[in-house]
Amino acid sequence: MSGDIGDRSRVGDGSAARRLPRDVVVGACVLVSCAVAYAITFSFKQAPAALAQNVQPASFPRLVISVIAVLSAGQMILSWRLPEKALKPMPWTIAISAAVMIAFVIAFDALGIVPAMVLLCFGLPVLWGERRWHLIVPYAILFPAAIYGLFAKVLGVHFDPGLFGPW
Amino acid sequence: MDAFLTAASLFADPYLIGVVLAGTVAGVLVGAMPGLSSTMATALLLPFTLTMEPIPAIALLSALYCAGTYGGSITAILVNAPGAPPAAATAFDGYPLAQKGRAGQALGIASVSSAIGGIFSVIVLIVAAPLLARIAYDFGPPEYFALALFGLSMLASISGEAPVKNLMGGAFGVLLATIGMDFTTGVDRFTFGFWELSDGVHFIPVMIGLFAGAEFLLQSGRLDRVVVRAAVEAVKLPSWLDFRHCLPTIARSCGIGAFIGVLPAEGGTVAAMIGYNEAKRWAKDKSKFGHGDIRGIAGPETANNAATGAAMVPTLALGIPGSATTAVILGALLVHGLRPGPHLFTTTPVLLYGIFTAMLLANIIFLGVGLLGAKLFARVTLIPVKFLWPSVFVLACIGSYALQQSLLDVWIMVIAGILGFVLKRYGFSAAPIIMGLILGELVENSLKQSLIIFDHNWLRFLDRPIVVTLLLLTILSVGAPIFRRIRARRRATAETQGGPAQ
Numbered sequence: 218m219s220g221d222i223g224d225r226s227r228v229g230d231g232s233a234a235r236r237l238p239r240d241v242v243v244g245a246c247v248l249v250s251c252a253v254a255y256a257i258t259f260s261f262k263q264a265p266a267a268l269a270q271n272v273q274p275a276s277f278p279r280l281v282i283s284v285i286a287v288l289s290a291g292q293m294i295l296s297w298r299l300p301e302k303a304l305k306p307m308p309w310t311i312a313i314s315a316a317v318m319i320a321f322v323i324a325f326d327a328l329g330i331v332p333a334m335v336l337l338c339f340g341l342p343v344l345w346g347e348r349r350w351h352l353i354v355p356y357a358i359l360f361p362a363a364i365y366g367l368f369a370k371v372l373g374v375h376f377d378p379g380l381f382g383p384w
Numbered sequence: 385m386d387a388f389l390t391a392a393s394l395f396a397d398p399y400l401i402g403v404v405l406a407g408t409v410a411g412v413l414v415g416a417m418p419g420l421s422s423t424m425a426t427a428l429l430l431p432f433t434l435t436m437e438p439i440p441a442i443a444l445l446s447a448l449y450c451a452g453t454y455g456g457s458i459t460a461i462l463v464n465a466p467g468a469p470p471a472a473a474t475a476f477d478g479y480p481l482a483q484k485g486r487a488g489q490a491l492g493i494a495s496v497s498s499a500i501g502g503i504f505s506v507i508v509l510i511v512a513a514p515l516l517a518r519i520a521y522d523f524g525p526p527e528y529f530a531l532a533l534f535g536l537s538m539l540a541s542i543s544g545e546a547p548v549k550n551l552m553g554g555a556f557g558v559l560l561a562t563i564g565m566d567f568t569t570g571v572d573r574f575t576f577g578f579w580e581l582s583d584g585v586h587f588i589p590v591m592i593g594l595f596a597g598a599e600f601l602l603q604s605g606r607l608d609r610v611v612v613r614a615a616v617e618a619v620k621l622p623s624w625l626d627f628r629h630c631l632p633t634i635a636r637s638c639g640i641g642a643f644i645g646v647l648p649a650e651g652g653t654v655a656a657m658i659g660y661n662e663a664k665r666w667a668k669d670k671s672k673f674g675h676g677d678i679r680g681i682a683g684p685e686t687a688n689n690a691a692t693g694a695a696m697v698p699t700l701a702l703g704i705p706g707s708a709t710t711a712v713i714l715g716a717l718l719v720h721g722l723r724p725g726p727h728l729f730t731t732t733p734v735l736l737y738g739i740f741t742a743m744l745l746a747n748i749i750f751l752g753v754g755l756l757g758a759k760l761f762a763r764v765t766l767i768p769v770k771f772l773w774p775s776v777f778v779l780a781c782i783g784s785y786a787l788q789q790s791l792l793d794v795w796i797m798v799i800a801g802i803l804g805f806v807l808k809r810y811g812f813s814a815a816p817i818i819m820g821l822i823l824g825e826l827v828e829n830s831l832k833q834s835l836i837i838f839d840h841n842w843l844r845f846l847d848r849p850i851v852v853t854l855l856l857l858t859i860l861s862v863g864a865p866i867f868r869r870i871r872a873r874r875r876a877t878a879e880t881q882g883g884p885a886q
Contacts, residue, residue: 262572264568285556288551288555292548292549321798373435
């Protein structure tokens with residue numbers, strides 16, 4: 218909740234008028250998602266009447282989905298033809314970092330927690346442009362060791378041994 | 385009284401004092417670090433408390449909450465980068481004062497006013513929570529349904545800019561809470577064949593993802609940001625003259641913070657903004673505001689800390705979170721097998737008084753820690769972000785995994801992080817989703833039970849005065865911000881149409 222993402226500068230040229238407002242596009246995406254979620258509720262099993270007591274498992278989710286859809290439509294109406302601020306382009310490091318997040322979980326599963334942490338603690342600072350090797354190398358060794366020691370040895374969390382385990 | 389004395393005697397144990405001290409120091413450090421909020425820190429710290437007894441665990445998180453709210457002021461004053469959102473208003477006058485070479489005075493005012501606000505809020509908590517719990521004792525499912533609805537409706541006013549988006553976020557959280565096996569019929573919903581999802585989506589990985597994961601991505605786009613720190617010689621206690629000058633502001637902000645904090649879903653950020661605005665509005669000479677007026681620090685700092693204890697009132701007495709951080713603390717209570725609500729006051733009074741004592745201690749400790757160590761804590765901004773944020777991400781993953789030792793929770797955290805970032809980019813907040821996720825089960829179950837009681841006659845909700853009052857408040861809290869938004873829209877449209885012609 219720490220504020221906005223990037224600086225938003227006001228769109229001053231006429232091109233904004235020709236474009237759909239951002240909140241309208243977002244609202245349309247939400248409406249489509251609501252339609253999909255609503256369709257999924259038809260795949261829920263029907264419960265026997267005595268058990269369901271007139272409230273089938275799909276009833277409440279459908280009610281909530283409808284509320285989201287109504288709110289989304291309201292948001293679209295409120296934002297229609299409203300001047301809006303342009304979003305700052307997303308730096309490439311964000312996309313890289315999101316990919317690293319996913320890669321880390323795959324490595325956690327395939328290699329085990331310790332190699333995954335070492336790879337992340339070495340690779341991510343390098344990807345972000347850090348070149349002070351005298352800081353990177355100790356960090357990539359000591360931080361994962363400390364975290365593994367704390368969780369596995371002190372707090373008793375079980376980690377699968379992975380490719381190179383047990384540790 | 386017996387429970388209070390028992391709880392107080394527990395704090396004779398050096399272990400518990402150490403836990404509160406550790407929570408306070410960690411809170412100030414985390415609060416001081418831009419990007420690391422106390423909400424994120426409590427979410428990250430929660431898995432560490434799983435092996436602890438409930439009293440030290442909740443005491444640790446409560447101390448971190450109080451101190452984290454104060455810690456944000458240090459970097460707001462010295463770096464002009466609020467460590468946490470509630471400290472954003474502190475930077476308006478804190479940083480200009482630091483630039484004038486009066487950083488010590490600014491930090492001193494921030495520490496003292498934060499401690500006064502915090503201690504006042506704990507007194508409010510001690511008085512108001514048992515009273516509210518006594519009222520809530522007679523609540524049945526219809527009242528709880530209306531109350532949860534009111535709590536969710538308050539999301540509309542968290543951010544005046546996007547009331548509808550906040551409500552959408554809350555409803556999305558409620559929808560997430562329906563994932564898993566339906567409580568009454570045993571039918572799986574939205575599980576897509578994954579048996580692990582039958583138990584539902586645990587809110588802790590979602591919470592860690594939305595707060596820590598999304599912030600990790602956000603910070604990865606700000607790697608080149610240079611932090612310029614104002615020089616500080618020593619933190620000074622405010623002089624009697626300064627204190628007298630700020631006293632009316634502090635008193636007003638105590639009331640503002642406590643009132644805002646008690647309201648479900650509202651928190652320190654809203655309280656601080658109102659505290660600042662009111663300090664300025666009541667000042668005879670407004671010209672110094674924005675250029676380094678100490679009342680511009682005392683107002684928001686008292687208000688945001690006064691909201692901390694007050695936000696615990698609905699959390700503990702009703703099980704409705706008063707703020708994003710108290711939503712995490714509510715989650716911690718659930719993880720430790722405790723159900724927040726009026727029964728907590730009769731079943732585990734020692735725990736409650738333990739929380740009150742821990743928060744009181746934390747406020748006293750952070751005053752000392754802040755006055756002595758603010759200069760040192762400001763150095764956390766020197767930690768290279770290229771090492772800090774990978775560490776936060778690793779902690780987020782391990783913390784999510786540790787809860788149930790399931791890789792699915794890590795995936796949920798990562799997905800929540802990416803989703804949280806995208807939502808933030810398009811103007812949605814994470815807090816409403818968490819509120820909805822936590823309140824979702826209560827909303828669904830109380831609605832189902834109410835419908836059974838009322839024989840599916842919706843109009844019978846209107847037979848109960850408390851329900852009617854809460855529903856009216858719900859309509860007001862949803863309607864007012866949306867109405868304001870419509871008026872703002874009309875004004876903006878008129879300006880746009882009039883603009884080119886001029």
